[in-house]
Amino acid sequence: MSELKSFLQAKSNIIETELSKYLNTNEIPVILQQSMSYSVDAGGKRMRPILILATIEAFGQPSEKGLPVACAVEMVHTYSLIHDDLPAMDNDDYRRGKLTNHKVFGEGMAILAGDGLLTFAFEIMSKGTYEGVPIQGILQIVRELALYAGPKGMVGGQVADLEGENKTLSLEELQYIHQHKTADLLIFCVRAGAILAGASEKQLTSLTHYAQHIGMAFQIQDDILDVMGDQEKMGKQVGSDEKLNKSTYPSLLGMEESQRLLEEHVQSALQALAEAGVADSGVLASLARFIQQRDH
Amino acid sequence: MSELKSFLQAKSNIIETELSKYLNTNEIPVILQQSMSYSVDAGGKRMRPILILATIEAFGQPSEKGLPVACAVEMVHTYSLIHDDLPAMDNDDYRRGKLTNHKVFGEGMAILAGDGLLTFAFEIMSKGTYEGVPIQGILQIVRELALYAGPKGMVGGQVADLEGENKTLSLEELQYIHQHKTADLLIFCVRAGAILAGASEKQLTSLTHYAQHIGMAFQIQDDILDVMGDQEKMGKQVGSDEKLNKSTYPSLLGMEESQRLLEEHVQSALQALAEAGVADSGVLASLARFIQQRDH
Numbered sequence: 001m002s003e004l005k006s007f008l009q010a011k012s013n014i015i016e017t018e019l020s021k022y023l024n025t026n027e028i029p030v031i032l033q034q035s036m037s038y039s040v041d042a043g044g045k046r047m048r049p050i051l052i053l054a055t056i057e058a059f060g061q062p063s064e065k066g067l068p069v070a071c072a073v074e075m076v077h078t079y080s081l082i083h084d085d086l087p088a089m090d091n092d093d094y095r096r097g098k099l100t101n102h103k104v105f106g107e108g109m110a111i112l113a114g115d116g117l118l119t120f121a122f123e124i125m126s127k128g129t130y131e132g133v134p135i136q137g138i139l140q141i142v143r144e145l146a147l148y149a150g151p152k153g154m155v156g157g158q159v160a161d162l163e164g165e166n167k168t169l170s171l172e173e174l175q176y177i178h179q180h181k182t183a184d185l186l187i188f189c190v191r192a193g194a195i196l197a198g199a200s201e202k203q204l205t206s207l208t209h210y211a212q213h214i215g216m217a218f219q220i221q222d223d224i225l226d227v228m229g230d231q232e233k234m235g236k237q238v239g240s241d242e243k244l245n246k247s248t249y250p251s252l253l254g255m256e257e258s259q260r261l262l263e264e265h266v267q268s269a270l271q272a273l274a275e276a277g278v279a280d281s282g283v284l285a286s287l288a289r290f291i292q293q294r295d296h
Numbered sequence: 297m298s299e300l301k302s303f304l305q306a307k308s309n310i311i312e313t314e315l316s317k318y319l320n321t322n323e324i325p326v327i328l329q330q331s332m333s334y335s336v337d338a339g340g341k342r343m344r345p346i347l348i349l350a351t352i353e354a355f356g357q358p359s360e361k362g363l364p365v366a367c368a369v370e371m372v373h374t375y376s377l378i379h380d381d382l383p384a385m386d387n388d389d390y391r392r393g394k395l396t397n398h399k400v401f402g403e404g405m406a407i408l409a410g411d412g413l414l415t416f417a418f419e420i421m422s423k424g425t426y427e428g429v430p431i432q433g434i435l436q437i438v439r440e441l442a443l444y445a446g447p448k449g450m451v452g453g454q455v456a457d458l459e460g461e462n463k464t465l466s467l468e469e470l471q472y473i474h475q476h477k478t479a480d481l482l483i484f485c486v487r488a489g490a491i492l493a494g495a496s497e498k499q500l501t502s503l504t505h506y507a508q509h510i511g512m513a514f515q516i517q518d519d520i521l522d523v524m525g526d527q528e529k530m531g532k533q534v535g536s537d538e539k540l541n542k543s544t545y546p547s548l549l550g551m552e553e554s555q556r557l558l559e560e561h562v563q564s565a566l567q568a569l570a571e572a573g574v575a576d577s578g579v580l581a582s583l584a585r586f587i588q589q590r591d592h
Contacts, residue, residue, distance in 0.1 A: 027448040032455040036447065083411060088403035107384035108458050111407065112451055115379060118411065119446035122418050126439035135431050142438055143422035150415035151332065152323040155408055159328040162404050 004286040011053050011063075012046045018071050022124055028116070035105040035113035036120075039078050042096050045294075047218075048073045048189045054287060055193025055207065060279035068128025069141060069192050072121035076149050077185060079117035080158070082110050089162060092240075121145070133196055141192045148188035157181030169247035175216075182222070183215025199276075206276035210284065213269035218291050220262045223248035227255070229295065266292050300582040307349050307359075308342045314367050318420055324412070331401040331409035332416075335374050338392050341590075343514075344369045344485045350583060351489025351503065356575035364424025365437060365488050368417035372445050373481060375413035376454070378406050385458060417441070429492055437488045444484035453477030465543035471512075478518070479511025495572075502572035506580065509565035514587050516558045519544035520551070525591065562588050 023037045049070030053063035085092040085100040086107060092100050102110035126142055147153055157180025164173060190211035194204050226241045227250050241248050249258040269288045273281050319333045345366030349359035381388040381396040382403060388396050398406035422438055443449055453476025460469060486507035490500050522537045523546050537544050545554040565584045569577050 025448075029447075029452050029455045029459075031459060032447055032452060079411075083407055086404075086407065088407060108382075109455065111379055111382065111384060112455050112458065114411070115375075115414065115454075116447035116451040118414060119442050119451060121442075123439060123442035123446055123448075126435055126442060135435060139422055139431060139435055139438075142435075143419060146415050146417075146419035146422060150419055151325075151328055151412035152321075152419075155412040155415060156325050156328060158411075159325045159405065159408050162408065163325075163327060 004283065004290055007054075007283060007286075008045070008050060008290075011050045014067070015046050015049045015053075015070055015074065016041075018067050019074060022071055022120070031105070031109065032112060032116055035101060035109050036078075036117050038104060039082050039095075039101045039113065040075065040117070042078075042098050044077075044096060046074060047291075048077050048185060051186060051189040051211075051287065052193040052196075054283045055190050056197045058278040058280055058284050059194070059197035059199065061197050065130045065133065066193055066196055068124050068130070069145075069196070072125040072145065073185065073189055073192070075117040075121040075124070076145065076154075079114040079121075080149075080154060080185075082114040082117070084158065086110060089158075118149075130196060133198075137195050137198075141195055144188055144191060144195075148184040153180055153184040153188075157184065164247065166245045167247070169252070171252055174247050174249070174252060178216060178219040179212075182219040183212055186215040186218065187211040203276045203278065206272050207278075209272035210269050210276065210288075213265040213272065214288050214291055217262055217265040217269065217288070220249045220258055220265065221292060221294065223250055224255070224258055224262070225294075225296070262292055300579070300586055303350075303579060303582075304341070304346060304586075307346045310363070311342050311345045311349075311366055311370065312337075314363050315370060318367055318416070327401070327405065328409060328412055331397060331405050332413055334400060335378050335391075335397045335409065336371065336413070338374075338394050340373075340392060342370060343587075344373050344481060347482060347485040347507075347583065348489040348492075350579045351486050352493045354574040354576055354580050355490070355493035355495065357493050361426045361429065362489055362492055364420050364426070365441075365492070368421040368441065369481065369485055369488070371413040371417040371420070372441065372450075375410040375417075376445075376450060376481075378410040378413070380454065382406060385454075414445075426492060429494075433491050433494075437491055440484055440487060440491075444480040449476055449480040449484075453480065460543060462541045463543070465548070467548055470543050470545070470548060474512060474515040475508075478515040479508055482511040482514065483507040499572045499574065502568050503574075505568035506565050506572065506584075509561040509568060510584050510587055513558050513561040513565065513584070516545045516554055516561065517588060517590065519546055520554055520558070521590075521592070523551070558588055 019040055023033060023040060052066045052070045052073065056063045056066045081095060082101045084090050085095055086102055093103055094100060101113055105113065122142065125145065130138055149155070157177050160173065160177045161181055164177060187208055190207050191204060194207050199207065223241065226248065249261065253261065266288050270285055273284055273288070315336055319329060319336060348362045348366045348369065352359045352362045377391060378397045380386050381391055382398055389399055390396060397409055401409065418438065421441065426434055445451070453473050456469065456473045457477055460473060483504055486503050487500060490503050495503065519537065522544065545557065549557065562584050566581055569580055
């Protein structure tokens, strides 16, 4: 794991440097730029952009060409957190140990910072230079980000989540939420990396399955951590799902069965990864394990 | 003008039919689909999409190939209205004579409907088929929509507008707001139509000036109508700018000077249009006059 940790740290640094370059521009009104940067700089694991870079490297290719998409997806993820934290949604005061965007900049600015990050993501992606990638591939990635992040994807998942508050959900409903709210953006990341690396259709399909399973694993572990996690490491209150009467895997299936399902998704992810037959699957395999074992 | 009116009506019908096709999909959760459709169906003049189609036709080309972009831009415009109406922003209960989105669907859903429309716009645009348009042109249009609608464009203008509430603005600050909040998306429309029609760089520059001036004319007329308009025709309360202590052209320059500035922008638009040397500038010229003379 320590090898993976230094990989994650190194990639995280690269991504954060790139993100700052995009955001430090005087073409954006100062207060908006501050509000967008505040949440982008709030950190997190940078799991989504790292997944793009790691997928490109799994094909034995330099990951630099993934940086514009990596930054774009981190902005999309950040926008979704800003809007999700709003009083009309989850009403959270803290995120990663820091005040949420609207607590610092006000609700109106937080809504606009989210809108700005989402739109900026498409600008960054469509103006990026991608050495050796055919232009059809770039347009495909733009389309897929919109698809996986939009009303058929992540926004659809957010809606189902919002509608599901204070209701006991069926396992199927819970799966719909997690599929779209969490897994879809991870699927996009792996697919984008694979498309940029020139993957075959068969490889793209296998890697999509890999991403699907790590996405579900990610969310199950998230639910487990909300019950059993260490508040300090998490940077947010544990037990918040229960407080909001949110259905979770532990609440629907119990802790033991949730752990079993988590392990099953990780195994399925590893199998799909093996089927993809990439040049070096080491880091993507470690990432699947890391998602299961993370403590925050 | 009656020729223009039947042109506007015909194009409006085509655009509304296309919009319904995109929105009537069971891939979007029902309640989200209803919330998005509610605001898209609320009507309005469809000025932005019509501008795209009219620009393509000005080059003597069939406007059908502009439909995906036309629908995309109407969705972006609609998302901006939904978010702008929220309590944390303008706090409007009515829009075009109908309850605003959050009054019907709640604030959380209204935020997500806006997010959904914005993201869907990029899906529609990047998956459209554009007969005879080189793929570089399509990617350029995607990039320009993100640029003109994003933090350097429309979202930046919204931020300046939000920051400017309850303050007396300088004319320069007011112009910044209108340039970005209103003109930028109109500029995108004309540029997108021109790019799809294969305009030369010189034509693109002249048409950008045309759009810039009609954008400013549009906003000045908006400010004038908020003082002098007919409440019934407008479908919203007049005098709302004054109530919100918003700086407007009439409040900063007086009504007479505002009318003069409006006429100046229309003249400049017509001159830039003449310089563009398109095959048939008739409709674009009428649109500039229509913007000045509209009563809602």
